[in-house]
Amino acid sequence: xxxxxxxxxxxxxxxxATNSPLTIxxxxxxxxxxxxxxxxxxSSGICGSDHHVLxxxxxxxxxxxxGHEGAGIVESIGEGVTSVKPGDKVLTLIVPQCRECSSxxxxxxxxxxxxxxxxSSGLMLDGTSRFTCxxxxxxxxxxxxxxxxxxxxPEIAVAKIDAAAHMDKVCILSCEVPTGYGAVVNSxxxxxxxxxxxxxxxxxxCAVIIGCKASGASxxxxxxxxxxxxxxxxxxxxxxxxxPKNLKKPVQQVVMEMTGVGVDFAFEAIGLTDTMxxxxxxxxxxxxxxxxxxxxxxxxxxxxxxTKLLTGRxxxxxxxxxxxxxxxxxxxxxxxxxxxxxxxPLITHxxxxxxxxxxxxxxxxGKVIRCVLxx
Ligand code: APR
Ligand code: ZN
Numbered sequence: 104x105x106x107x108x109x110x111x112x113x114x115x116x117x118x119x120a121t122n123s124p125l126t127i128x129x130x131x132x133x134x135x136x137x138x139x140x141x142x143x144x145x146s147s148g149i150c151g152s153d154h155h156v157l158x159x160x161x162x163x164x165x166x167x168x169x170g171h172e173g174a175g176i177v178e179s180i181g182e183g184v185t186s187v188k189p190g191d192k193v194l195t196l197i198v199p200q201c202r203e204c205s206s207x208x209x210x211x212x213x214x215x216x217x218x219x220x221x222x223s224s225g226l227m228l229d230g231t232s233r234f235t236c237x238x239x240x241x242x243x244x245x246x247x248x249x250x251x252x253x254x255x256x257p258e259i260a261v262a263k264i265d266a267a268a269h270m271d272k273v274c275i276l277s278c279e280v281p282t283g284y285g286a287v288v289n290s291x292x293x294x295x296x297x298x299x300x301x302x303x304x305x306x307x308x309c310a311v312i313i314g315c316k317a318s319g320a321s322x323x324x325x326x327x328x329x330x331x332x333x334x335x336x337x338x339x340x341x342x343x344x345x346x347p348k349n350l351k352k353p354v355q356q357v358v359m360e361m362t363g364v365g366v367d368f369a370f371e372a373i374g375l376t377d378t379m380x381x382x383x384x385x386x387x388x389x390x391x392x393x394x395x396x397x398x399x400x401x402x403x404x405x406x407x408x409x410t411k412l413l414t415g416r417x418x419x420x421x422x423x424x425x426x427x428x429x430x431x432x433x434x435x436x437x438x439x440x441x442x443x444x445x446x447x448p449l450i451t452h453x454x455x456x457x458x459x460x461x462x463x464x465x466x467x468x469g470k471v472i473r474c475v476l477x478x
Pocket of ligand 2: 199200201202203204205206207214217
């Protein structure tokens with residue numbers, strides 16, 4: 104089918120409002136404008152952040168097409184696009200890399216000013232949408248929208264990847280793997296023999312475990328209120344599992360007692376202020392590093408004991424593993440293809456796109472690490 108320069112009608116999942124069931128509809132996907140890329144999606148993960156969008160804890164404009172963890176093939180490009188061409192294998196990026204803004208030009212950090220997370224407009228960089236359904240404008244999510252057969256994404260949010268990449272799996276290298284594994288190896292830089300605690304043993308938490316194990320951590324404590332997460336976490340390298348609901352003391356106190364002095368590295372991969380505080384309070388007072396990976400609902404405040412900052416204990420946020428995304432994520436894919444990192448255990452389920460409802464139900468039951476949708 105010759106689709107070049109034409110509007111494509113295809114199937115996409117639409118969330119009409121917060122907390123309302125997704126429906127799969129025929130949508131019209133416009134051709135890419137200047138600086139944009141139209142992508143045929145091959146696979147997409149369902150991430151905790153997508154769930155935050157659907158439940159309203161990450162505020163966005165509705166109706167929208169959810170999803171951001173996508174792998175696909177470039178169908179066509181808009182004017183001026185030079186970094187990808189039709190036929191290229193690509194990943195969509197929740198954090199773009201424009202290579203021009205103050206964030207991109209600074210050697211550290213990656214939170215490009217052209218991201219659409221905080222706050223989210225749900226629109227392309229020119230302030231318009233590329234999707235319509237039944238004549239109605241449909242918003243984008245995180246300028247990626249991957250629960251659709253075709254999407255349009257700014258070139259700055261597209262990473263060209265290895266031509267040999269397995270497209271049914273690599274979508275998790277678009278978000279889950281860099282977010283969790285990258286927070287450990289690229290941001291916190293966990294050291295050999297160190298002690299770590301991970302709050303939240305879902306998809307991101309499991310990617311954190313893989314990073315801690317690969318970095319040679321000697322003790323990895325996993326915290327989750329769902330004990331069904333424990334066997335898999337242990338198989339990946341967690342040495343001790345804690346369920347805060349079954350403890351007589353606050354979990355941070357238990358971690359302090361288990362380690363004597365607190366952990367060298369803590370990671371929060373849930374997105375709740377209470378668990379962020381617990382992660383912070385589990386850290387060694389002098390050199391402990393607490394990394395916040397989870398996305399908290401907006402406008403919540405953290406209240407810390409200010410004297411505990413003077414001691415050297417560090418609190419940092421990390422988004423997509425602090426990678427300059429277009430520069431670094433293709434290398435992660437190549438490392439995965441060469442078996443330098445094994446993230447296959449993170450994919451526990453794969454379902455066809457039309458079974459999206461079942462996939463979301465599976466996510467909500469907590470029985471999956473990642474369920475990948477196949478198109
Ligand atoms: N204490 C401990 N564990 C909890 C708590 C709690 N109060 N609440 C939830 N959990 C656990 C869940 O049982 C689940 O195992 O946190 C885990 C979250 O995992 P997922 O739902 O699979 O989400 P994930 O994709 O891993 O994302 C986690 O990282 O990037 C962010 O936005 C994302 O905030 C989200 C977080
Ligand atoms: Zn930028």
